Amino acid sequence: MFRSFFNTLGFLVLLQTSCKEPSSNTNDKRVDNAHTDKVIKEQFIKANQQLMVKENDEMDYYAKSHKMPFQKTTSGIRFYVYKPSAKGDSIRDSMRVSINFEIKLLDGTLCYSSKTQGRRDFMIGHEDIESGIHKGLQYLKRGDKALLLIPSPLAHGLLGDFNKIPPQMPILCDIEVF
Known part of the structure; x- marks a missing residue:
């Protein structure tokens, strides 16, 4: 009998505490979590900016040390046409091309x-190839031979290609366009 009395009393206490409004302590935790999330986000942004500067x-060092006059695009791709085509068509989005690389x-x-x-x-612009190659080719013409320096976000990004290209690694593409 006492046992069932204590079980019932325990259940009522549990029910009463679970139905109460959250205390201000819970609200304080939410504010702390929001602040912590903001700080972490700012740290990730800063770290990413530092990685982009390093990359x-x-x-830039590659271009200087190899004495190649790369042109830099707004997307961060650098290209150098070392054997320009005499009469090739400019490459545009949705155009079919063939490349040696x-x-x-x-x-x-x-x-x-x-x-x-x-x-x-x-x-x-329509097939599963590094987006940097798609973008870089649009600065070239059919018949061009060129080098493309592609930053990691336009190559294989944060994870690499899980094969030969490591994470966060810019790549150099030597391309001949047909």
């Missing part, structure tokens, strides 16, 4: 090549 410096890391490590994988045929 831009690396790409070598994709390397800035230290010269060869990752992929059309010599082993074959020529790539695709439609500009």
Whole structure:
């Protein structure tokens, strides 16, 4: 009998405390969480900005050390046409192109090549190829041979390609356009 009395009393106490409005302490925790979330977000933004500055410096250093007059686009891609086409068409969005390519890391490590994988045929802006290649090709003409320095967000981003290109790594593409 006493046991059921204490069980009932315990249940009533539990029911009463669970039906109360949240205390100001809970509201304080929400404010603290919002502040913490804001601080963390600001730290991620700052870290990302620092990584972008570092990556831009690396790409600028590559261009200077190799004495190549790369042109920088608004998207951060740098391109250098080392063998311009005499009469090729300018490449535009939705145009079908074919390319021979070598994709390397800035230290010269060869990752992929059309010599082993074959020529790539695709439609500009509409197929699963690095977005930096799509964007960079639009500065070229059919018949051009060019180098594209592509920043990591337009290459393989934060995670790399899970094969040969590491995370947050800009790439160098040596391209011949057909």
